[in-house]
Amino acid sequence: MQYFLGVDVGSISAKGVVIDDKYNLVADCYLRTLGRPIDAIKKVLADLKHNLSNSTRIDGVGTTGSARQLAGVMLNADVIKNEIIAHAIAACHFYxxxxxxxxxxxxxxxxxxxxxxxxxxxxxxxxxxxxxxxxxxxxxxxxxxxxxxxxxxxxxxxxxxxxxxxxxxxxxxxxxxxxxxxxxxxxxxxxxxxxxxxxxxxxxxxxxxxxxxxxxxxxxxxxxxxxxxxxxxxxxxxxxPKDFLVMGAIGAAILSCARANGDTKFLGFDQGVDQKFESRGFECNDCPNQCEIVEMLRNHDIVARYGSRCGKWE
Ligand code: SF4
The missing domain is CATH 3.30.420.40 (ATPase, nucleotide binding domain)
Structure with missing residues (x-):
């Protein structure tokens, strides 16, 4: 049996699922992002790991949501897709x-x-x-x-x-x-x-x-x-739908199944999230929304940006 991890991180909530290769839900997690997406991603992984048997090996990882790039970098994801595609993929699978x-x-x-x-x-x-x-x-x-x-x-x-x-x-x-x-x-x-x-x-x-x-x-x-x-x-x-809270994460996991095909780049539940990240922010003044943009850095390199309402900086 193969298993696939999907993570959907937004500004309000962070969701994670593990599905098997028949797309059955094996474990899921939903929690508040609370303005700290890195911590939220770590907690999602810890929660999922806690609910899986030690022998469960992840064969593909997909991320989605407004912080999908950040989650993708942290997890070495095989596929990073926007929420439209992720929600559509999950919905079309079940309905x-x-x-x-x-x-x-x-x-x-x-x-x-x-x-x-x-x-x-x-x-x-x-x-x-x-x-x-x-x-x-x-x-x-x-x-x-x-x-x-x-x-x-x-x-x-x-x-x-x-x-x-x-x-x-x-x-x-x-x-x-x-x-x-x-x-x-x-x-x-x-x-x-x-x-x-x-x-x-x-x-x-x-x-x-x-x-x-x-x-x-x-x-x-x-x-x-x-x-x-x-x-x-x-x-x-x-x-x-029964799993309405985590449909985006399920969609990301399904997409990773097709992409990774068992040959995942995933670093593991512990290794990937143990890396040290820094964050800094700035305000975009290109329109009246004046979004607060957060930049994530790993070894002084920008690895993700999020917070823009129009997607300009992501
Ligand atoms: S990121 Fe986009 S929506 Fe936000 S202030 Fe800049 S241009 Fe406007």
Missing amino acids: KDVSTIIEIGGQDSKLIIIRDTIPVDFAMNTVCAAGTGSFLDHQAIRLGLPIEEFGTLALAAKTHVHIASRCTVFAESDMVHKTQLGIQRNDIIAGLCDAIVRNYLNVLAKGKEIKQRILFQGGVAANEGVRVAFENTLGTRIEV
Whole structure:
């Protein structure tokens, strides 16, 4: 039996999986990046190693996510691919007839259009936070609620209040205003789920044909309120895959299976991550986003950059 490692590192979360050569999930890990991607990658590897038998040998490694280059360097990955391809590969493996992937992560969102198992179009939003998981997290903290309860509370709403969806500032001030009017908390949360869906469709879906079969992946797919809001808005069924949190990592692992073919460059669970890295940062002023770009160095050589919302520096 062969085994393949996939690692998906974003600005909010880091995910890792090990699959076998039949693409069955053998081990998986999901944790917060907490602004320290190197530590997060090390923890993902340690967690996966802990859940594997000592005899498990890795035959291929793939990385994806906004810190895919960094993870690729640390692990000596055989394949480094963007999240669009990784999510599409995993979805098409488990659902041969998938036509649309809605993916909402911590800090970005994507719409992937697939026809006959080939990704033919996509849209990605890395600029507006209003339709992402970090905005939901922020609102949960502001309301003093665990984010895990958001979906249940939204589904318990008696009515859906309208919340502005154009940007986070308008949405938040609208929520405060509606709270001051005495509107029930559940109705506001349901309105927030609707607003996230409106924002997503306005920003990403213009001119795109969203048709069955539709999968909802990424961290926000855990929120049943958002899934139901998509169903109500689109008037069609939205499915959440069993391993929705780690679909990108599974896709990266599948890609490494094809690329490495058992002849991996992987340095091992310990050796690769024991190397010493330094980091430094700068601000990109080429547009109003003013992204904080982080550069990773190994032996004074730049080996990875991440943090740009447009991909310019990566
Ligand atoms: S990296 Fe620079 S150009 Fe790209 S979005 Fe950020 S600030 Fe704008």
